[in-house]
Amino acid sequence: MFTDPLLWARLQFALTSGVHYMFVAFTLGMAPLILVAQGSALLRRDEARLAAVRFWGGLYVVNYGMGVLSGLVMELQLALNWSGLNDVFGHVFSAPLAVETVAAFFTESTFLGLWIFGWDRMNRWLHLACFGVVTLTAYLSAFWVLVANGFLKNPVGFALRDGVAVLTDPVALVTNPAALLAFAHVATSALLVGGLVMAGVSAYHLRRGNDPDGMFRRGVRRGVVVASLALFPTPAAGGAQYSLAGAPPTSGLTLSSAEIAEIEAARPESTMVLAEVGNGVMTLCWTVFFLVLPVALLAWLVRRLDRWRWLHWLLSVMPVLALLAGVAGWLYRELGRQPWAVRHHMTTAEAITPLSVPHAVASFVVFTGAFAVLAGITWWLLVRYARRGPHGGPLAPAPSGDDAPAVPVHTY
Numbered sequence: 001m002f003t004d005p006l007l008w009a010r011l012q013f014a015l016t017s018g019v020h021y022m023f024v025a026f027t028l029g030m031a032p033l034i035l036v037a038q039g040s041a042l043l044r045r046d047e048a049r050l051a052a053v054r055f056w057g058g059l060y061v062v063n064y065g066m067g068v069l070s071g072l073v074m075e076l077q078l079a080l081n082w083s084g085l086n087d088v089f090g091h092v093f094s095a096p097l098a099v100e101t102v103a104a105f106f107t108e109s110t111f112l113g114l115w116i117f118g119w120d121r122m123n124r125w126l127h128l129a130c131f132g133v134v135t136l137t138a139y140l141s142a143f144w145v146l147v148a149n150g151f152l153k154n155p156v157g158f159a160l161r162d163g164v165a166v167l168t169d170p171v172a173l174v175t176n177p178a179a180l181l182a183f184a185h186v187a188t189s190a191l192l193v194g195g196l197v198m199a200g201v202s203a204y205h206l207r208r209g210n211d212p213d214g215m216f217r218r219g220v221r222r223g224v225v226v227a228s229l230a231l232f233p234t235p236a237a238g239g240a241q242y243s244l245a246g247a248p249p250t251s252g253l254t255l256s257s258a259e260i261a262e263i264e265a266a267r268p269e270s271t272m273v274l275a276e277v278g279n280g281v282m283t284l285c286w287t288v289f290f291l292v293l294p295v296a297l298l299a300w301l302v303r304r305l306d307r308w309r310w311l312h313w314l315l316s317v318m319p320v321l322a323l324l325a326g327v328a329g330w331l332y333r334e335l336g337r338q339p340w341a342v343r344h345h346m347t348t349a350e351a352i353t354p355l356s357v358p359h360a361v362a363s364f365v366v367f368t369g370a371f372a373v374l375a376g377i378t379w380w381l382l383v384r385y386a387r388r389g390p391h392g393g394p395l396a397p398a399p400s401g402d403d404a405p406a407v408p409v410h411t412y
C-alpha cells in the first residue's frame with residue numbers, strides 16, 4: 001500500500017497537522033490566562049505577579065514561533081499536494097484562509113511584537129491592551145481556519161459553475177454549523193490545555209519546593225479552576241459535531257445517492273480502525289481528566305492543592321495527555337470524513353496533485369523531517385524554560401543595576 005502516492009500525501013498531512021494543532025492548542029489556551037494574570041497584576045500593582053506574567057509569556061512566545069512556522073508549511077502543503085482541491089473549490093475553501101492570514105494573523109503578530117518589546121517601554125495599560133488584541137486575534141484566526149475546515153465537512157454557500165465552485169452565500173459559509181460547533185469545541189478544549197499546562201508546570205515547581213513569591217501556588221490554583229470549568233463543555237461541544245454526520249448536503253450536489261453510497265462503501269476498513277483508535281485514545285485521556293480534576297478542585301476548596309505532593313505528580317503529566325487527546329480527537333474527526341475531501345462532492349483521490357511515488361515519498365520525508373526537527377527543538381526549549389522558572393525565561397527582565405557586575409570607573 002506504500003506504493004500509493006495518496007497514502008503518502010495523507011500520512012504527511014496527518015502528521016504535520018497533528019503537530020501543528022498541538023502548538024495551536026497551547027497558544028489558544030495560554031493567551032486568556034496570561035491576559036487575566038497581567039490584568040490582575042496591574043490592578044494590584046504587584047511586581048511579583050508581573051514577573052509571573054513574564055514567565056508564562058515566555059513559554060507562549062516560544063510556542064508561538066513554532067505555530068507560525070508549522071502553519072505556513074500547512075498552507076504550502078495545500079498548494080503542493082492538493083491541487084485538485086484548489087482547482088475546484090479553491091475560491092470557496094481558500095477565502096477564509098486568506099481572511100485569517102491578512103486580517104487576523106498579521107494583526108496578531110504585530111501586537112505580539114509590541115507586547116514582547118514593550119515591557120517597561122510603554123504605558124502598562126496600553127501594554128496590556130496589546131496582549132488583549134493578541135488574544136482576540138488568536139481566536140479569530142482559529143475561527144477562520146475552522147470555517148475553511150467546516151466547509152470540507154459540511155459544504156454550504158456555493159454553486160458549481162463550469163466545474164468550479166463559486167462562493168454565493170458568505171453568510172452561510174461563516175455560520176456553517178460544522179464550523180461553529182468545531183470552534184466551540186476547539187476553544188473550550190484549548191482552555192483545558194492552557195489550564196493543565198499552567199497547573200502542570202506549577203505543580204512541577206511546587207514538588208521541587210521552588211515557589212518564588214507564591215507564583216506557582218497561584219498558577220496551580222488558576223490552572224485547575226480553568227481546566228475544571230472547561231472539562232464538561234469540551235466533550236459536549238465535541239459530541240454535538242457528530243449530529244451533522246448524517247445531514248444531507250445543502251449545496252451543488254452532482255452525485256446521485258447511489259454513487260455516494262458506492263463511494264462510501266469502498267472506504268478501506270483500516271481508515272475506520274484508525275478513527276476508532278483515535279476515539280479510544282481521546283476517551284481514555286478524558287477518563288483520566290474526569291478522575292483527576294475533580295480531586296484537584298476539591299483539594300483547592302479545602303486549601304490542600306499546593307501541599308498534596310502525590311497530586312502534583314499527577315498534574316505534571318496532565319498537559320501531555322491534554323495534547324494527546326486533542327490530536328486523537330482531530331484524527332477521529334478527519335478520518336470520519338473519509339473518503340471525502342469535500343463531503344459528497346470530491347474524494348481525497350480526486351483532490352490530490354498528480355504525484356509519482358518518488359515525489360510523494362520525497363515530500364513526506366522533507367516535510368515530516370523538518371517538522372520533527374522544529375517540533376523537537378521547540379519542545380526542548382519549552383521544557384527547558386519551564387524548568388528554569390521565572391528568572392531564566394526568554395522574557396525574564398534584565399538584571400537590575402544592583403545585581404549587575406561592577407564595572408570599574410576610570411578617571412583621567
